[in-house]
Amino acid sequence: MSVGEPRARDGRSATITLSHVGKTFLARSGATIALQDLSLEVRDRDFLSVVGPSGCGKSTLLALIGDLGGNYDGEIKVNGRSPRQARLDREYGIVFQEAALLDWRRVGENVALPLEVMNVGQGTRRDRQELVDRMLELVGLSGFKKHYPWQLSGGMKQRVAIARALVFEPHLLLMDEPFGALDEITRERMDLELLRIFEQTRTTILFITHSIAEAVFLSTRVAVMSGRPGRIVDMIDIDLPFPRLAETRQLPEYFEFVTRVRRSLTGA
């Protein structure tokens, strides 16, 4: 799908750039500085995780990039555009912690929602159905197209949300603690699925999480955030080989990276 101007796909150009971004929440009780002088670059085909304690502003960060968070200081560019323009140009898919499915629509119809809203796959129903089928296959839900959300488990709902975010084939996926509400076992399975999707679709992913292990396992790079005010305190390249499998979690290098991120987080 071609949206707007041709994208620079030569190697590793920047997809998201944040320079000296600040965000202050004003309340009657006073001002809270959520983000201060935050700079970050997500490069093409990165899987970049932002990891930090609860309330450090990592979700605020993602909301600003997705133009869902109001005013801010500094500069944010998404594919070279302002967050607002990027949103209007439908440059990215977003997945939130809650699956946010439409209860009255079947799984297939939920996945087709962005296509209907954006008038993608111009008109012909078959084109749309093909896209939907492909996405459901990608997330391993081919047999559940006719099911309703209430018939699905938490993990399956989140898969539907991922399929929906990817169905219009954006080059960028923003994920705000997508597996935060799932149990440990389901979560680890979803991590594997997401890695498979990442390698298969070559989508650039910005991933927000508070799990160090998850961040290390998934990412090509991990940005460590500290809270009050939210800043990036460390940037760690995760040089673990792809494809990453369940066994990767047993590699000594994996544990080394986990330890490194943890040290950064605790400021040791």
Added chain:
Amino acid sequence: MIVSMVGNPAALMRVRTSAVSGLSATLLRGFRRWLPPLAILLSLISLWEISMLIWKPAAYLLPRPHDVFSTWIDNISVLSQYGLHTVRTAIVGAAIGGSIAFASGAAVAPIPWVAQPCLAYTAMLQATPTIVLTPLAAVWYGGPGTAARTTIVAVAVFPMMFMSTVRGLSMTPPELERLMRGYAASRTKMFLKIRLPAALPSILSGLKVVVTTAMIVAIVAELFGGPTDSLGAYMRQEAAFFRSRDVWAGALTAVIFGLILYLAAALLERLLLHWDPSVRAASTANN
């Protein structure tokens, strides 16, 4: 007390059900579901019948239930014809009032500072007995005709439908709003694909109240001057001659038609809201 006594045989039946299968199991389940309410209704009617035998009031004060029933059977064709006349007024009035209420509710819902005062005023209108409009409506239309009665029904159902529309449209889950905003969705698509379906539970539960209200108001409007072939006028006329049995037979007809309207609305709700957790819970509890 009564419920638990009636419930006991049902519990016994449950033990046996496991051994029975297929059709007979379904029949037994249906039996168990309908038995308690039916038993309660029959006991109440018997109680009425028995007290009549004890105290023997004059028949024009209170008829005996079986007399009412036989009168109803004897006049069933004319009563159902009158009933249909009333139902027609109720449905047309509810359709007109309901549509206007829905459209205006949908129009003001997105603007909170307009919607809030409107809600307060409709709540006041709801508390007003709309039936006081009957003589006024007769003046507007130059006499108590079908148009006047239909208008009264329309006015009477307006507040309920307006309130459930505004309330329903303000219940859009915030995460779905955020989702659609992320897609840069137009207002129209936002309304059709998110707000309206999310408002349906409220609107349809309002509709159940609307159809029953419409039926009541249609009959009362007929009491104040309906054509002779309508339920309200018939009951007034029979009452004037102290023919209580016929008045009660008319009331029974009204109850039956009112129930049919209510059940139709409830069925529509169940069909359209099969995805709604509360509707699903209710239908599985019943089966």
